[in-house]
Amino acid sequence: MKILVPIKRVVDYTVKVRVKPDGSGVDLNNVKMSMNPFDEIGVEEAIRLKERGIASEVVVVSLGSGACQETIRTALAMGADRGVLVETDLELQPLGIARLLKALVLKEQPQLVILGKQAIDDDSNQTGQMLAGLLNWPQGTFASKLEIADGRATVTREVDGGLETLELPLPAVITTDLRLNEPRYTTLPNIMKAKRRPLDVLQVADLPAEAVPSIKTLKVQPPQPRKPGIRVSSVEELVRKLREEAKVI
Amino acid sequence: MLTLPEKLLFIIFAILSIYLTYIGFSQIIVAVRKGQPEYYSRSNRLFERIREAFVRTIGQTPVLKSRPLVGVFHSFIFYGFTFYLLVNLIDLIEGLLPPSFAPLSGSPISSWFRLGSDVLGFLVLVGVIFFVWRRFVSRDTKLERFNDSVLLQAEVRAGGIRMDSLIVAGFIFFHVGFRLFEAGSLLAAEGRLDPWQPVATLIARVVGFGPDRIIGWHIGWWLSLGLILLFLPYFVRSKHIHIFVAPIRLGLGRRAATGEKIGSGALDPLNFEDENVEQFGVAKLEQLRWSQVLDAYACIQCNRCTNVCPAHETGKALAPSAIEINKRYELNSIRATLAKGAESPRPVMEFALSESALWACTTCGACVGICPVGCEPLIDIVDLRRDAVMTKAQFPQDLNSAFRNLERAGNPWGLAQDNRKDWAKEIAAPTVEENPDFDVLYWVGCAGAYDPSAQKIARAFTEILHHAKVRFAILGNSEKCTGDLARRAGNEYLYQNLGAENVQILNAALGNRDKRVVATCPHCFNALANDYPQLGGKYRVMHHTQLISELVSDNRLPELILDENITYHDPCYLGRHNGIYDAPRQVLNGPKRIIEMQRSRENSFCCGAGGAQFWKEEEPGNTRVTENRFQEAQATGAQVIAAGCPFCKSMLSSSESAGETGAPLVLDVAELVAENLRRVKSKLGIG
Ligand code: SF4
Ligand code: SF4
Numbered sequence: 001m002k003i004l005v006p007i008k009r010v011v012d013y014t015v016k017v018r019v020k021p022d023g024s025g026v027d028l029n030n031v032k033m034s035m036n037p038f039d040e041i042g043v044e045e046a047i048r049l050k051e052r053g054i055a056s057e058v059v060v061v062s063l064g065s066g067a068c069q070e071t072i073r074t075a076l077a078m079g080a081d082r083g084v085l086v087e088t089d090l091e092l093q094p095l096g097i098a099r100l101l102k103a104l105v106l107k108e109q110p111q112l113v114i115l116g117k118q119a120i121d122d123d124s125n126q127t128g129q130m131l132a133g134l135l136n137w138p139q140g141t142f143a144s145k146l147e148i149a150d151g152r153a154t155v156t157r158e159v160d161g162g163l164e165t166l167e168l169p170l171p172a173v174i175t176t177d178l179r180l181n182e183p184r185y186t187t188l189p190n191i192m193k194a195k196r197r198p199l200d201v202l203q204v205a206d207l208p209a210e211a212v213p214s215i216k217t218l219k220v221q222p223p224q225p226r227k228p229g230i231r232v233s234s235v236e237e238l239v240r241k242l243r244e245e246a247k248v249i
Numbered sequence: 250m251l252t253l254p255e256k257l258l259f260i261i262f263a264i265l266s267i268y269l270t271y272i273g274f275s276q277i278i279v280a281v282r283k284g285q286p287e288y289y290s291r292s293n294r295l296f297e298r299i300r301e302a303f304v305r306t307i308g309q310t311p312v313l314k315s316r317p318l319v320g321v322f323h324s325f326i327f328y329g330f331t332f333y334l335l336v337n338l339i340d341l342i343e344g345l346l347p348p349s350f351a352p353l354s355g356s357p358i359s360s361w362f363r364l365g366s367d368v369l370g371f372l373v374l375v376g377v378i379f380f381v382w383r384r385f386v387s388r389d390t391k392l393e394r395f396n397d398s399v400l401l402q403a404e405v406r407a408g409g410i411r412m413d414s415l416i417v418a419g420f421i422f423f424h425v426g427f428r429l430f431e432a433g434s435l436l437a438a439e440g441r442l443d444p445w446q447p448v449a450t451l452i453a454r455v456v457g458f459g460p461d462r463i464i465g466w467h468i469g470w471w472l473s474l475g476l477i478l479l480f481l482p483y484f485v486r487s488k489h490i491h492i493f494v495a496p497i498r499l500g501l502g503r504r505a506a507t508g509e510k511i512g513s514g515a516l517d518p519l520n521f522e523d524e525n526v527e528q529f530g531v532a533k534l535e536q537l538r539w540s541q542v543l544d545a546y547a548c549i550q551c552n553r554c555t556n557v558c559p560a561h562e563t564g565k566a567l568a569p570s571a572i573e574i575n576k577r578y579e580l581n582s583i584r585a586t587l588a589k590g591a592e593s594p595r596p597v598m599e600f601a602l603s604e605s606a607l608w609a610c611t612t613c614g615a616c617v618g619i620c621p622v623g624c625e626p627l628i629d630i631v632d633l634r635r636d637a638v639m640t641k642a643q644f645p646q647d648l649n650s651a652f653r654n655l656e657r658a659g660n661p662w663g664l665a666q667d668n669r670k671d672w673a674k675e676i677a678a679p680t681v682e683e684n685p686d687f688d689v690l691y692w693v694g695c696a697g698a699y700d701p702s703a704q705k706i707a708r709a710f711t712e713i714l715h716h717a718k719v720r721f722a723i724l725g726n727s728e729k730c731t732g733d734l735a736r737r738a739g740n741e742y743l744y745q746n747l748g749a750e751n752v753q754i755l756n757a758a759l760g761n762r763d764k765r766v767v768a769t770c771p772h773c774f775n776a777l778a779n780d781y782p783q784l785g786g787k788y789r790v791m792h793h794t795q796l797i798s799e800l801v802s803d804n805r806l807p808e809l810i811l812d813e814n815i816t817y818h819d820p821c822y823l824g825r826h827n828g829i830y831d832a833p834r835q836v837l838n839g840p841k842r843i844i845e846m847q848r849s850r851e852n853s854f855c856c857g858a859g860g861a862q863f864w865k866e867e868e869p870g871n872t873r874v875t876e877n878r879f880q881e882a883q884a885t886g887a888q889v890i891a892a893g894c895p896f897c898k899s900m901l902s903s904s905e906s907a908g909e910t911g912a913p914l915v916l917d918v919a920e921l922v923a924e925n926l927r928r929v930k931s932k933l934g935i936g
Contacts, residue, residue, distance in 0.1 A: 014658030016665035032657060032666075185649050188639040188742055189527045 001148075001170075002057045003046040004110035005080065006101055007039040009064055009071040010121040023219045026121070035071045038116025040078075041176040044183040045146060046114050047079040054148050057081050059108060063092055063100055069199060076194035077186040083199040084108075086207065096211035098130035103207040105135060110171065112153070117142050117175040128175035138168040144179040251344045251470070259345070259475070266478035273485030276584040277546060283587065284539025288517040289503035291540055297508075302500030311499070311621035315553050322379040326421065329373035330492070336366045336428065337474060344470050360445045367432065367446040373425045381418050384411065391556050398566035398869075400603045402578040405571075409578065410488070410550055417489045420480045424473050431469025437462035486581045491549040495622040498547035501540060502623060505782075513614045514779040514826035516631055519741045530635025530739060534579065534593040537632065544624040545580055548573035554616035554626060559855040559878075560609040564871030567606035569616035569626035575601045576629075597633060607633055608645050609868040612737045612860030613821040618851055634739025647865035648738055655743055659729035659750075660695040661864055669726045672697060672704040676711050680725035681758045687722035689714075689796070690758060692777060694770040695730045696895035702902070703770075703895035709923035710769050710793050716926055717805040719796075721767075727754050731776035738861035745784065748776070752786035759788070769793045769919060771822035771894045772859070778827065792823055794833040794893050794918050801836060807929045809839025811921060816844045816887035816913075818878070818901065819853035820894035833893050833918050839925075844885040854878050858896035879904040883913055890915045 011017055012032040020027045035043075049055040060075040061084040062068040072083035086100055105113060118125035132139035140146075140155030144163075147154040153168045158177060186194075204211055232238045242249045251259065292298070305311055309327060313320030339362075343351050353359040383389045393410060395401060402409070433452025436443055440458045442450050456462055484490060503511035517538070519529060531537055552570045560567040579600050583593055598604065610630045617625050638644050638652075654663030670678070672693070681687065691714070697707035714721050729751055732744035755766070755777075766788045768774040778790040800806040815837055823829045830850045837843045848854045857867065857874030867873055879901050882890045890913050892898045901907060902915040916924075 012657045014654065014663045014665060016667040018667075034657060182646065182649065185638075185642045185644075185652060187642045188521075188529050192524050192527075195524075 001049075001055045001112065002059065002108065002110040003049060003055045003112045003114060004101075004105060004108055005039070005042045005046050005058060005060045005075070005114050006097075006127070007043065007060050007062050007071055007075055008036040008116070008119045008121075009033050009062060009068045010036045010119050013037060013120055017222075019220050019222045023221060025217065025220050033067070033071075035074055036116050036119045036121075038118060038120070038176050038178070040075075040116075040183040041178070041180050042114040042116050042174075043075045043078050043080060044181045045174075045176060046112075047184075048181065049112075049146075049148060050079070050081075055112070059084060059110065061086065061101070061104055063088065063097055065089065066201075069201075072199055073194050074186070076197045076199070077191045078184060079190065080197075082197060085199065085201045086204060087201055088204040088211065090204065090211055091213050091217075092211060093213050093215050094124045094126035095130055095214055097127050098134055099209040100204065100207055100211050101127070101131050102134045103209040105131075107207075112148070112170060112172060112174065113137075114174045114176060117177055128173055132173035135171075135173070137171055137173050139173040139175070140166050140168050141175040142177040143174050144177045146174060146180065250347060251467070255467070255471075256345055259471075262475065262478050266481045269482035270485055273482060276588040277485065277580075279588040280534075280580055280584050281539050281542045281546075283535045284537050284542040285535075287503075287538050287540060289511050289515075290506060291501045291503060293504055293506065294508045298500035298502075301502075302496050305499050306496040315619050315621065319383075322376040325369075325372040325376035326380075329369035329376070329425065330421070332365055332369045333373070333425065333428070335362075336370075337477065340428070340431075340470065340474060344474070363432075363443065363445040363449075367429070367448050370425045370429050371448045373421060374429075377418050377422045377425075380414075381422075384414055392552055394552075395555070395568050395571060396561060396564055396566065396870075398564075398603070398605070399561075399568045399571050400566065400575070400601070400606065401571055402575050402600060404578055405574055410574070413487050413550075416483065417487055420476060420489075424476045424480075427469045427472035427476070429469075431466050431473055434462050434465025434469055438466060488548075488550050490546055491622065494543065494547040495549060498540075498543060498623045501543070512779065512826060512828070513617045513625070513627065514775045514822065515783070516628070516736060516780070518745070518783045519635065521742060521745065527640075528636070529639040529741070530637070531629070531632035532596050532598075532636045532640065534576070534597060535587075536636075537597075537629070541625070541629055541632075542576075542580070544626075544629075545573055545576035547622045548577065548620075548624050549622060550574055550577075551621065553619045553621065554624070557615040557619050557852070557854075559611055559613055559615065559857065559874045560606075560868070560870070562854075563874050563877050565606065565609040565868050566603050566870075567609040567868075569630075571606075572601050572626045572629055573624055597629075598637075601629070602633075604637075604643075605868045607637065608865070609870070610860050611821070611855045611857060611862050611874065613855035614825045615821075615852075615855070618825050631737065631739060635741055636739075638739040639742055644738070645865045648861060651734065651738075651861065651864040652740055652743060655730055655732070655735055655747065659747065660699060661730060661734060662695065662699050664699050666726055666729075669693075669698045669728060670723075672699070672707050673711065673723075676708050677715070678711050678723050679721075681722045682725075684720065684722040687720050688764065689719055689721045690755075690764055690766045691721050691723050692766055692768040692770075692773050693723055693728060694768060694773040694895070696899070697769055698728070700895060700899065702899055706769050706895055706898070706917040706919050709917065710919040712923045713797060713800070713806065713919060713926065717800045719800070719805075722758075724754060724758060729754075731773050731780070733772040733776045733780070734861045734864060736776075736780065737859065738864075744780075748781060748784045748786075752781055752784045755781075755786055755788065763789065765789045765791055765796075767791050767793055767796050769895065769917070771820045771827070772896065775822045775826055792827075792829055792832065792893065794823075794836055795829065797918065797922055798832040798835045806922065807926065809837065809922075809925050810928055810932070811925050812840050813889050814841060814844060814885075814887045815889045815891050815921070816846055816882050816885045817849070817891045817918075818846070818856065818882060818893075818897055819849055820892065820897045821853065821855050821859055823893050824853050825851055833891070836918055836922060837891055843891070844887050846881050846885055848881065854881065856892075856894075856897040856900040858894075858900045863896050863900070873904065875900045875904040876906060879906050879912075887913050889913055889921070891918050891921055892916070893918050 012034045018027040046058040058080040059082045060080045062072050063086040115128040142157045143155045144158050145156035151170050153172050155166045157164045309324045312323045432449035436453035437456050437458050554569040555561050617627050651661045654661050696703035732747035736744035774792050898915050
């Protein structure tokens with residue numbers, strides 16, 4: 001069984017994001033970039049399935065600039081077998097990505113696609129669902145547990161009321177939640193080996209899909225800075241302040 | 250002189266014994282030579298090394314220092330035994346060659362020689378009796394007490410060390426005892442008393458006089474010299490081999506190419522240039538550096554290191570001596586096949602220490618500091634961690650996030666690099682760009698930058714610098730973690746990446762100017778002073794307590810008027826690893842002298858933070874290292890525990906007993922000095 005894991009290069013979670021002065025977007029100059037943490041969980045899950053003998057090949061794919069090769073190498077160092085980069089300078093949005101991924105799925109013929117449930121930059125939480133829709137495949141989103149047996153995937157999802165368990169026939173699309181696993185730390189020999197693993201670079205034009213942006217960004221704004229908190233000396237004072245100043249009770 | 254058949258027998262016996270011993274020795278030499286090359290030199294300055302080894306061996310200081318009483322009895326045996334080398338040689342000549350060859354006969358020193366062999370022989374017996382009594386009768390628990398969870402070779406578990414001790418003690422006792430008997434019998438046969446040999450004379454009186462007593466001389470000769478031949482092949486595998494290896498090991502300390510001594514604060518770097526290397530750190534015996542293999546034979550199995558190890562003391566599975574002992578037993582059982590070119594059969598982690606033991610070490614350096622023969626179990630531990638982290642990625646889960654945060658954010662908390670200067674929002678701390686004419690570069694460190702309790706230290710120190718009008722600057726947001734925690738956790742690769750970036754930034758900030766770099770964190774201090782020279786960063790580094798002490802003596806800061814009772818905790822990376830004990834004490838000795846804890850200065854007990862312990866759960870044991878130390882500090886009755894390290898402060902103030910009412914407060918030396926400033930000002934009615 002082949003698993004396809006799409007990964008996204010995002011601003012690292014430890015970076016304090018700065019908005020460009022002209023409001024056209026986030027300043028990416030000299031900013032540390034790394035793999036979207038949810039996608040890392042996807043890569044880890046795919047590798048674990050391979051280690052358990054369930055999967056035979058793990059292919060990671062990223063879409064974007066040439067710099068995404070570095071992100072792909074990270075996934076290869078974790079243990080993925082092969083990488084594909086779809087190179088483009090276009091601004092990619094969930095629907096466009098889902099279309100490109102669909103084209104790739106048809107080309108690679110995986111039985112399972114594992115994506116992060118969302119990317120920590122735009123937090124869209126759409127690509128997985130759209131891909132499943134375009135492919136007309138079943139989907140198990142926000143998976144916190146995944147089991148594969150007899151051509152079926154059993155997905156446990158964390159929902160508001162508790163846990164929900166779904167059973168999907170393969171092929172299927174899975175998106176990962178935080179608790180699915182803890183990604184491994186890569187070993188040095190694997191980092192070295194990753195440099196020798198195959199990484200194909202395609203152009204968007206090579207794929208029979210359209211990825212023109214359908215959403216226009218008007219303005220990007222930083223959130224209002226939070227007002228510092230105050231210390232109250234008693235419960236009475238707290239209640240009074242909540243009632244009179246914050247007017248919440 | 251012996252009879253002819255006796256002589257022939259002795260010579261055959263001697264050849265056999267020497268041959269077997271030679272085989273044993275050569276196998277050990279092969280094993281040691283299979284070890285990996287060293288980074289630092291262990292052979293330059295040969296003369297100095299020999300002198301050092303000689304002085305320490307003859308002076309017996311390493312043994313006397315840590316256990317004085319034991320040291321005295323050990324000296325008896327040591328001096329006696331050394332003298333007996335001569336005695337045995339002369340006995341040999343007298344036994345095998347005609348009397349005309351007897352080297353000392355008739356010479357004036359002969360009387361002194363007889364006195365020496367008599368008295369020193371007696372002292373050896375006293376020494377041996379003391380050691381046997383200590384191990385088998387009074388059962389000094391320091392010697393063999395290992396926590397139940399400590400991994401030991403089966404033979405060691407079964408009492409191998411006791412057996413070995415008994416055999417060695419038996420040999421020494423009978424060898425020397427029969428030598429005295431031999432001398433006594435000779436006097437008895439010759440029918441004379443010898444004032445130069447009081448003990449032998451006593452023996453002569455006991456055995457009674459008469460020419461037939463010469464048989465006693467024969468028996469004594471055979472049993473004292475024959476015993477050596479019998480013992481020699483065993484000697485190679487016994488702990489007694491330390492009489493050869495220990496003096497050599499004492500001369501093998503690490504030195505830079507320039508000859509200066511390298512302390513325990515520096516670790517040997519790895520080379521990551523070669524992309525074909527697949528093994529990082531140590532998994533198998535032959536991947537140890539040669540000095541580490543030699544350590545197994547230098548170790549006298551005295552357990553001093555384990556007695557002072559904070560991990561062992563608090564019930565963890567780690568015993569540094571067990572690492573050396575287990576290595577020795579492993580080598581003894583495989584050295585013959587190793588010598589034939591075979592590989593060692595199993596990984597070090599299978600016989601030397603358990604995983605929990607590996608991750609229990611705080612890298613406090615107490616084991617290295619106390620070892621009388623210069624063994625370095627700490628270095629083995631770091632090398633094994635390197636394999637676990639870099640080659641296998643098998644390490645405590647908690648460290649995963651610390652490593653990732655370091656990789657991504659340049660600090661173990663994973664906080665934004667852009668917030669690194671936030672600690673100085675309310676106090677002026679100019680960056681190098683803002684104050685290019687600085688005299689001192691203040692290295693804040695991650696704790697000072699991000700940890701609220703350590704930020705207070707950074708601010709207090711900044712206040713002090715301002716008051717003393719020191720022209721200083723900080724690196725601000727371009728400073729990154731030194732990588733100390735990564736390095737001591739075995740992640741040498743991550744450490745070198747961080748280190749290289751920092752060295753570049755520091756070199757750019759300092760230029761060619763010979764500025765001082767001051768750190769409020771001993772871990773940063775150690776990395777800057779001892780680790781970074783390996784990466785091309787050579788700086789004049791000082792700890793903030795040193796700078797403060799200097800400012801006080803220059804009258805740029807007022808003397809201490811605080812009248813609280815203060816005890817001072819020596820941080821491992823300031824004290825033991827870098828020898829800075831006096832500066833903080835000079836600062837803190839005010840109207841009241843500080844109250845010393847029982848374990849202080851080089852005997853200080855770790856707070857439990859080092860070696861990346863701060864970033865993980867403590868390994869299972871019976872108490873926390875921190876709690877053990879806090880209780881000791883509390884027992885001094887002090888109101889304040891002064892520390893010189895943000896991690897010590899954080900650990901100690903979060904220990905269980907620190908939460909009790911009336912428990913002493915934990916503060917950094919800088920915070921106390923800043924408080925002192927405030928009190929002085931208010932007393933003078935200023936500020
Ligand atoms: S460095 Fe400290 S904690 Fe580690 S083994 Fe030595 S004494 Fe024990
Ligand atoms: S390593 Fe040193 S201190 Fe520890 S048991 Fe061996 S000789 Fe003694």
